[in-house]
Amino acid sequence: MNAGRSRSEEDNEGPLLPGGFEDLLEFVPAWVGETAQARWDIRSGHSMAEIRHFYDRILGRADDILKHVEQFPLDALPPPSLRLYQLLLGLAQAAMAVELHNQPRAHNSPWPHYVRIIRGAQPVD
């Protein structure tokens, strides 16, 4: 019986990522950030080796992820597909470290700091 169960409990019983993306399960939930601020925090808190590993694996599947996500309206992604897409969005953060800074965080910038992304882009926080 499912009666009385919350939506999130049901989600928890389903797959974490859509079929065919089991190779990315190692990044769930550590790299799944629900907002741009959360994804910024996640990248900033990882080591360069961890960021590079995430970057390489997600970049290698980026086209597949886009192809999968494009089956659905962006504002109505099923939970496993949303998690998958949030991993791809996390790649944008990983790229800052790998492609720009060559270190986990911006040069000469403190961590933690007070700059906050109060509101990111839409759809998909």
Next chain:
Amino acid sequence: MNEQVTLSSICAADITRKAGLDTGPVPCDPYRSPAYFELERENLFKRAWLCVGRVEQLPEKGSFVTKTIEIWNAPIVITRDKDDRIHSFYNVCAHRGNQVVLPEHGNASRFSCGYHSWTYRNDGLLIGIPDEANFFSVDKKKCGLKPIATAVWEGWIFINHQQEPEVSLETFLGGFGKAFTGMVWGNSNKSIFFEARLNANWKVICDAFAETYHIPCIHPATIGSTFANKINPFSRPISAEFWGPHRQVSTFGNPDYAPAEHAKVERFAYANIDTGNVLGASEKGAMETFLAHKAVNPTRSQHWAVDVTWVFPNFHIDLSPGGFWSHRFWPVSVNSTRWEAEFHIPNAIDARTRFQQELYIARLAEILLEDVTNTERTQRGINSMAHDVMHLQDGEVMIRHSLHHVDKWVKAKTVAEALA
């Protein structure tokens, strides 16, 4: 090729003298003196028109937003009434001073104070006092929400602390307002919003976004190669405009910028999208009307990147090939400031575009972090009293112009005198 000749054909020279400004060092005291800050509070921030946002943030009749104007020590509420008029009020109950509207935004035709339920219409009128018979002839007409002088220019909402402002918003904006009339403020109904409370004087933070001399140093990885190249290694501005206390500098963009070979994610994100440069988020093709405006890239330079427009005293509007963004710098104390920045982008139509926007946000966050955290180091240095003055170069002309006009307002007896 003689690089010096090429540079002079791109970038205006002697901007500072042409603007009628001195070229000597400028004083540090306005950045650290508590007494000067109090003069700024009374003579500048309580007399100038201050931008608090855009009308799209109040999208419907009944929309409201609440804010705190720290330099006034005032909680305020901005409303759109049933006749689509925009009002601002002190968010303070006439009964015993409690704050009436608590949510940050919402929609309501009336507001009820949480303390004793005095009730106000969204045009400020007091319409209900519970157990009114037990009061001593309170005149309800005189007990509405206290209005704040409010005016709208091109969709931007401005407020003034003076109950009857000495000059209209139109007069205050002067030539700047005329030059920017008819601008297309695309995607202004939504924004990416950044905020930080920083331990630095408000002018230190304004200044950080007012010159490009710092770009190769502070932002070597994030935007260094976007805004400088071999011909213009120190990112000198292309041109400058001044309108009374308001000002604009057009900054240089490297026309040969392309994502580095190793920047695989940047190449993936921008595979089918051209936003002009990495600070823009809207596709260039969609921006034609905006880009055709005379105030955008006013010299029609092929090396144009961004017009940094500083509306006196604490408001920046930046125009780029990919759209516009704005900063507001709210003084809290002599060395603390609340900074807010809003970047306007379209709703993503597909997953790749949304990903490109995420890369845009990620890069912005890095750039802004580099800028604003540097301001705290600057303030500590200024506070040390190691130096009495700062040395500004020609490309830092907006800082000099700002200090000149701040000082004029601080010392002027009337607004007319400050604007003269």
